[in-house]
Amino acid sequence: MSIASTSRTRIAYVAQSAFDAVPATPTFKTLRRTSGNLRTQKATSVSDEVHADGNIRDEAQTGQDVVGSYAFELVYGDHDDLIANALCGAWTADVLKNGVAEGLFLFEETDDIGGGAFAYARFLNCKVGVLDLAINSRSLVRGSMEIVGTQQTLAAAIVAGATYAAPSNNKPETSVAVGALSVVGLAPTPIVKNVNLRINSNRRVRDSVGSLYSQEHGRGSMDVTGTMEVYFETNALAQAVLDHALGALNLTVGAVTLKKYTIAMPAVRLLDGARQIGGRNDDVMYAIPFRAVYDSGIGASISITRAVA
Template identity: 35%
Template sequence: MTVADGSQTRLADISETVIGTIPATPAFQVMRYVSEGIRLAKQTAVPDEIRSDRNVSDIVDIGRMVQGPINTLLSYGTFDTWFERLFCSTWAGDVLKNGVEHKTGTLEKTFEHGPSDSYIRYRGCRWNTLDLSLQARQFVTANWGVMGIGSPTPTNAIITGATYVAATTTPVLNAGLNVGALSITGVAAAPKIQSMNIQINNNIYANDVIGSYEPDSHGLGRFDVTGTMTALFADLDLYNAILDHDDLALLITMGAATGEKYTLEIPKLKGLDGGPTVGGNGRAVIIEMPFQAKYDATSTASLKLTRAVV
């Protein structure tokens, strides 16, 4: 028996035409990732029955649902399909705005066991959350949260006719060299940002029905965009904007080559809290500002992503 090695695993993805149905003869896209925790989450329950001998009478398998994280490093062109699923929308030219479309995919994990491989597949997968993190002199990380309907019986064979498209090879982006623009409008002087986290949450929920072991379907909740930025305290502008509850806007351009950049834009946000904080000797005074996006009528969205930026 050959124990599966994490460095030899493969994560592949394909979009579904029919939600919850794995496409026939799929052309899987091999994905780039750092780690993942996708699994078929098993739900069990113990009947609360009274026994004179005080023993557990049974343990019942009552349901299952696919869920878990996929942790990645951001690179250009690698996750454009995942962005569509996350935004519940479709690229219009090179612009993507949050919408209400139902988009799903099938994930396949391949484990190397020497003479044979193990294949585990997850169908009806939705991209529920994204945690995008920019830290000074660090890689830009993009950690995704996935929810799915079910998982067919694991097998030792590929799907008949399946092919695999090689993973992209574009550079991993970092917050030092590859952030060409980071601006906050609505304040007189642009703050100097040390770190920023942006969380996107579709608040997807499962629709359970009697007679179904797995979720019947998923529904879309409110599209929430929140985050936290840490800025050096150089003046009162950002602090006053927080106190005055001003409308602010955030724009970040990330990329390593002309025409292979993203611009992420939150056209309207509010600073929820924050003020100058003294962390101790030998440290700069900072402002940590949690924020939340709201709908912008001009952009007709809360969040906008543009690709192929020069």
């Protein structure tokens, strides 16, 4: 055996049909990612007993939760099922909206430990709790998924009958390929330096007496928030912030016809924006946090359309 190398690891996942159900003969999908891993986060409790010898008698284990995150570069088609899980929705006619659907995944992390041997760590009942997307100028479009789950198991062999589907060869998207940008109806459209988006379903642990592990994670309200940084040109955007304006924030990501995404937030509220005056060699910038709220036109706060021309 040898020391495991990150470059020889594989992360794969498969949908579960029910809570605690390990799929039979699963067809895993290989995850395209840049970094990250899952782990078990243990809870413990130290005994408060007082002893004349001054020693602590025990620190008991009281809980286990699966936590972690995976960073990725946005690639058309490769993360669609996980994006849908983050939005608690489902793709319908190539359109995804945030909703109340539940889905579960089994994640498997494989380490090559040499000599033809592999170490497997499997994480059950996983959901994407938080999805972050960062669109920065002169950069790849990058993201991160925070995962919550209930239980980890270790193994030295694959699940019986398991197969592993290779990822696509699609190239990562870049901020250069962002178009059809609209910001709360302003014309001309502000010149944007970066946009960061966070989708948080506010997952929570459901611990219970008699078990180390959570019941299926609870879900709270869907928070769709973000920030954008734009070059300061006129007072138009500053006035919109002062007016607590409500409008659409839309953009399309992708360079290849029918391999693009349009992200639409029809009702975005501009929040505590701030004009930023730097040093003598800096540009004046305007940083604006925002929140997408429910829009009756789409019946949701955010929609993502794929296969856009």
